[in-house]
Amino acid sequence: MWDIFAVCCYVTISALFLYMGMIPDLALLSRKVRGWRRALYRALSLGFSGTDAEWNLLDRAYPIFAGVAIPLAVSVHSVVSWDFAMTMIPGWHSTIFAPYFVAGAIFSGLAMAIVLLAMLRRAYRLERYIRADHFDVMAKLLLAMSIVMSFVYVTEFLTAIVRGSPAERAVFIWRATGRYALVYWLVILCNCLIPLLALSRRVRRNLRWMIVISVAVLVGMWFERFMFVVTSLAHHYDPFSWGAYLPTLPEVLICLAGFGWFGALFLVFIKVFPSLSVTETLQGGHEDVPATNMEAAHA
């Protein structure tokens, strides 16, 4: 019940937020293109004309939507974490899970945004609009989230070792030293150590380095979820039920299909709809912001 409401509400509000921001763009584009796109954009722009009253309404709607969407984002990740935390399984039964999941979602979402922005920048020649400054700021946030994640890892490990039950302690030690130790240390490497490279300003402003760091974070976050799902189930209270898990071929294919669907839908979206806000670009172009070079990225 919780999951259905949390996920459905989050999807609905996120989709409406995205759509609302696109309405002025669709209205503008409907006057510039022909064919089926014109009909599509005109229908989706809902008659937006760009009057001052409409802009005032949009200005008012943005903070309301942001105020609704941000608590929803926190709640949806908290609710998903409570699905785990409310079980009695060692490694999951922890009060730190809600902030842990929220921080993890921001961390991996930011890494994904950096990778996608870098690809868009390269493919559509958007160097003038997506600048080194943007990657610099995102890298700082990524670094901050990496430190938060490191803090969470240390906190849950120390809590389990110092104050946890014997089963809890055993799971955490087994994670670091047992059959899945490679996964554990890969997670630490990708989520805690590699992002520290972003401490260097030169790295933060280098597109290739940022892609490497972001891909490492994505790999680390994927294996982090694998780690806490698999290791807790493979090593909980009853030693008779201890075992190992290796994904079967159908499971691997389902996982790859998930990546494929995401990629395909994303590509279709940026093919049909503007990947960059046209009206905000007009606004920014009016201020005539000079483009800066991304060091080494396009050398």
Add this chain to the structure above:
Amino acid sequence: MPEPWIALYDGPDEAADALRSLDELGIEGVRLISPAAYPAVHMTGRPGPWRLMSWLALIGGFLGLATAIALEVGSSVAHPFDVGGKPVVAWIPYGVVMFELTMLGAGVTSFCSLIVLAFLSRLRVPKAARRAVAGDRLAIVLPAIAGERSDAVCAALAGASAQEGAP
């Protein structure tokens, strides 16, 4: 009823200059149509029913909350499962659904009110003016001015390098 005056501009700076000139002349009821949210958009005194949106969002939030309570309490009472003597109507677990539906109600109401209020606000701007704007141009729309001030208004609009004017 006389046709409104429409002046078209290629850039936001020219439109902003014209708005300033019109303001100095004390002309009221001036509206702007713009492809982007340039600063000039906020020079017409923030017209439109934008203040209503927050109230409508609040009402939508309360409606969402009421729906969540009705759904949770109604389903628990309709199917009362006794779990170890725990109360059938359990408010703490309801909290998540109540929060989610409150937010959903506020968000969906905001979106719907944006669409409806935008439609209503468009009715106050002549269709001819909305159609006159194409591409990246901006339009200033004002009520027809008669008498001595018409020359001054024309000069203010043209002085700001209007590309075209009507009527």
